[in-house]
Amino acid sequence: MPNKPTCSILAAPILVAMVGISLTACKILPTPSGENGGNAPAFNADKMVGDIWAAKVVPYLQQKAGSFPEVHALAKADPAAAGAKYGNPKKQANSPWTFAVRLEGKVVAANTQSRAATMDVDADGDGKADARVQIGPAMRGTALRDSLDFIQFNDFTNQIDFAQFGKAFNIHADKTVLSKLPREALEGRSVRIVGAYVMGSGQDLPLVTPAEAEIGPKP
Template sequence: MSFKNLFHSLGLLLSLCLLTACTVTDLDENGNPIIPKDPNAVVGYEHLSLSEVADMLWAPKVLPEAKTDFVSWYHIKSQLDAQQITEKTSAFVRFNGVIDAVELGKHRGVIRLNLGDRSVDLQVGRIIKGNAIRDASKFVLFDDFKNQIRFAQISRELNKRAMTTTGTPEESWVGQKATVIAAITISDNRIRDAVPIQVNLGDQ
C-alpha cells in the first residue's frame, strides 16, 4: 500500500471514529438544539433566607426596574377599554391622579387614586395579597428558587420592601395630586391587585 493510500485510509478511519463518538442532539421546532437542564446545576439563592434573597433583588434590581421599565396608565387603560387583556398579566405602571382616600386598618390599608374616569385601590399595610411585584419583574424567576413554596413566599418579602420605599400614607394626602409607580395584576380584564412602589405628591 502506498503512503498516499495509507494516509487516506487512516483519514477515513478517524472520521468513522468521530462519527461514532458523536451524540445526536434533538432539535426543537425551529431547528435549534434542545439542551437538557444540567442536573448538577445549583439552584439560585438555595442557601439564603428569603429576607436575604429579597435584599439582593429589591434595591439593585427590582426597584430600578420599576422606576424605569414601566408602562403608562393610558396604554393599560386603552387595552382594558378594548377588552384586549384576556390572560392574567402583571406589569409596572405609572399613574397620575388625585388621592381620594387613605384608609388605614390594623392589618390592611388602601390608597384610592382617582384617575379621572375610574379609580384604583393601592394596597398598603402589613397584609398585601397577590404577587404583582414578583410577577411584574423580569428578575424574579421561578427557576432560581428550589421549590414553589419559596417562590410564593418571596412575594411577601418584596411587598414589605415596597411599603418601606413608599413610606407611611397619611390622611393629609387626601385631595393631593400624586404620581404613582405601582405593580399591578390584571385578570379577566380587571385590575385585581395593585401595590405602590413609589408615591410622589404634587405635580411631578
C-alpha cells in the same frame, strides 16, 4: 459535624493480625464542612429581595412602566399586547398578566384603619377612582415579583420558596417606602406611584402594589 477516620476497614484475617498497627496508623480528621455543616445556605427571601431592590427591581419597573390609563385601556382591549409591552412575557402560561405602571392622580378615598390600608386614586380627572393602591403594612398578592422578567419559578427549589420570595417584595416595599407615607387626611392629595398590578376580572378596581410612592401636601 462528626470526625471520621482516614483509614479503611481491612479484611477480617488481616485485621486480626494487624490490629495494633491499624489502630496506631489511624488519625482522626474533621469532616470538611461549610458554614451550614456542608449543606447549602438557608433560603433567605428577605435578603434576596434587599440585595436586588435598588440595583435591579426599581430600575426595571421605572423603565418598563407605562402610564396607568394607557396600560389599563390596552389591557382591556388586548391583554397579550399590553403584556408584551408592559408585562412579563416570560410568565407561566396559566398565570394572569401583571403590568408595570406609573399612576398619577388624586386620592378620592382612603382606608387607613385596616392593616391592609389602601387609597383610591382618580387618574383621569373625572373625580372617580380608577385604581386602588396598597399602602400596607399588610398587602395582598405578588404583583411586584410577577412583573419582573428576570425572575422565574424554575429558579427556585420549590413553590414554598417562590411564594416566600413574592411576599418578601411586599415586606420590603412597606419597610423602605410605604411605612414612611402619611396616613391622615389623604383625600384630595396628589400621588405618584411606580408599581405593578395584576389583570383582574374587570369588576374590581385594579389593585396596584407600589415600589415607589409619593404623596403630596394637603390641598
